[in-house]
Amino acid sequence: MLVLLTRRLATIAFATRLLPTQPSIASVSYVSTSSGLLYFDSAIVFGATGFDDQPCRGDCLERAWALNPELVSPASSTAVSNPVGTQVQIEYRVRRRYFNGEIAALSDGIGNGGAILFTVGDGTTNAAVDELVRTLPPNVVRRAIVPATFDLDRGTRAEYPRPEPAGTTYLEMTLRKLSATGPMGVCPGGDERYNKVVSSVCGS
Numbered sequence: 423m424l425v426l427l428t429r430r431l432a433t434i435a436f437a438t439r440l441l442p443t444q445p446s447i448a449s450v451s452y453v454s455t456s457s458g459l460l461y462f463d464s465a466i467v468f469g470a471t472g473f474d475d476q477p478c479r480g481d482c483l484e485r486a487w488a489l490n491p492e493l494v495s496p497a498s499s500t501a502v503s504n505p506v507g508t509q510v511q512i513e514y515r516v517r518r519r520y521f522n523g524e525i526a527a528l529s530d531g532i533g534n535g536g537a538i539l540f541t542v543g544d545g546t547t548n549a550a551v552d553e554l555v556r557t558l559p560p561n562v563v564r565r566a567i568v569p570a571t572f573d574l575d576r577g578t579r580a581e582y583p584r585p586e587p588a589g590t591t592y593l594e595m596t597l598r599k600l601s602a603t604g605p606m607g608v609c610p611g612g613d614e615r616y617n618k619v620v621s622s623v624c625g626s
Contacts, residue, residue, distance in 0.1 A: 459550060490537075503560075510555055518592070
């Protein structure tokens, strides 16, 4: 009996070592942009947008991790992937109460207008979106903490019984190929050839 138990434990230990590992919370940290926006990137594993992936087993989407200042890297000179004048398409979700919280706006829901097409620096999107997309590489999801000053959930907050003030929002964003098919539009002031999208990620 003891021999069989020892062999079984050894087998379990060996199998455990063969399991694929995921980044731990400690190995994931925010990058700070020049204006102080904090974000982290994770590779898209499943689906078209990767929004339903669970980086670091989902722990880094929780409040305790999302507000931990010890996990913020010093500001770095991240390479610019999409300079001013570059045309991009983004898929996005804007959340309240952390990266797994209530969705305030999204591109991949029914009747939401789809992806947003814009030219970097044209002023048609929220300033936080415009800044974050400049260093956004393809095939990753960028998750950023956006302060209330950017008003990223504008038009989605409760108005009754009293107007709800702007708050911190949590943006998930990824690039979509310009050749991709599917719902897509532009913010007011964008290319007149495309349908206008009413979204909180558009500029004021």
